[in-house]
Amino acid sequence: xxxxxxxxxxxxxxxxxxxxxxxxxxxxxxxxxxxxxxxxxxxxxxxxxxxxxxxxxxxxxxxxxxxxxxxxxxxxxxxxxxxxxxxxxxxxxxxxxxxxxxxxxxxxxxxxxxxxxxxxxxxxxxxxxxxxxxxxxxxxxxxxxxxxxxxxxxxxxxxxxxxxxxxxxxxxxxxxxxxxxxxxxxxxxxxxxxxxxxxxxxxxxxxxxxxxxxxxxxxx
Numbered sequence: 001x002x003x004x005x006x007x008x009x010x011x012x013x014x015x016x017x018x019x020x021x022x023x024x025x026x027x028x029x030x031x032x033x034x035x036x037x038x039x040x041x042x043x044x045x046x047x048x049x050x051x052x053x054x055x056x057x058x059x060x061x062x063x064x065x066x067x068x069x070x071x072x073x074x075x076x077x078x079x080x081x082x083x084x085x086x087x088x089x090x091x092x093x094x095x096x097x098x099x100x101x102x103x104x105x106x107x108x109x110x111x112x113x114x115x116x117x118x119x120x121x122x123x124x125x126x127x128x129x130x131x132x133x134x135x136x137x138x139x140x141x142x143x144x145x146x147x148x149x150x151x152x153x154x155x156x157x158x159x160x161x162x163x164x165x166x167x168x169x170x171x172x173x174x175x176x177x178x179x180x181x182x183x184x185x186x187x188x189x190x191x192x193x194x195x196x197x198x199x200x201x202x203x204x205x206x207x208x209x210x211x212x213x214x215x216x217x218x219x220x
Contacts, residue, residue: 001102003117003156004030004041005129005147006087009140010112014170015039015087018144020187022119022157027165027179032056035169035212037089038065044083044101044118048076051084065092083107085116115147121155128154141168141176141194148187164190172213174206 004019017039019030032052033039037060042052051072058068065088073079073096080100085107087093093114095107107116108126115129132150136143144166152161164186168176178197183189197203210217 001045001119001157001159002026002030002043002047002083003115003120003125003129003151004043004085005115005133005144006039006041006085006093006113007133007140007144008038008087008091008112009170010091012140012170012172014140014168014173015089016140016144016166016168017041018148018164018166018190019043020148020152020156020161020164022159022162024163025179025181026163027167027177027181031165031167033167033169033175034060035171036060039087039167039169041085041114041116042082043116044081044098046078046081048078048082048084051076051082055084055086059086059088064088064090065094069094069096083116083118085114087112087114117151117157119158121158124154125151125156141166144168145187145191145194148190152187161186166190166194170211172211174209174211 002021006017017031019026037056040052040055054072055068065086080098085095091112093109101118104120105118115126129151133147136146166178180186180189
């Protein structure tokens with residue numbers, strides 16, 4: 001029911017994820033991130049928000065992506081209906097795709113990058129998601145948005161799209177978490193929202209917000 005991408009920026013160390021779906025509120029359901037641990041995307045026919053959160057907890061405690069994935073998915077009797085992608089702080093990736101999710105379903109993994117989805121128009125959607133990211137230039141957020149647009153153009157979710165989301169976390173910047181919970185063209189709306197976040201009062205205020213690297217930062 002969803003396609004998503006998790007990626008690490010090798011230049012800055014930031015982690016980012018983006019997702020889109022033919023249902024409502026994909027950002028609240030799918031994406032989780034912590035600059036100390038990595039990223040997760042929990043989706044599927046019966047997605048578990050606990051999966052994504054528990055994977056981050058395990059990676060924060062030192063598990064690699066494959067270890068966290070196995071620990072979270074293995075004990076769950078409903079794992080056949082769920083999908084989980086994981087990216088750890090060292091760039092390790094792993095993905096579980098339950099066999100009860102609707103075709104087309106699958107994932108592509110590489111160091112520092114994992115794309116996954118279900119109820120897709122075909123494997124070309126994930127190929128476009130990965131290819132769109134690798135071909136794009138600019139900030140991590142811009143590359144993730146380009147990936148979503150490429151996947152949508154390749155057929156995306158077979159039902160069309162209703163929501164899209166973007167999440168970027170790093171030690172030296174506030175979290176960037178943007179969500180379009182419903183729109184006629186959610187990927188385009190997400191791109192517009194991101195553009196707005198780069199200018200005006202919002203952009204001027206961001207440098208005053210505490211970060212992990214500077215937890216006491218303020219206006220003074």
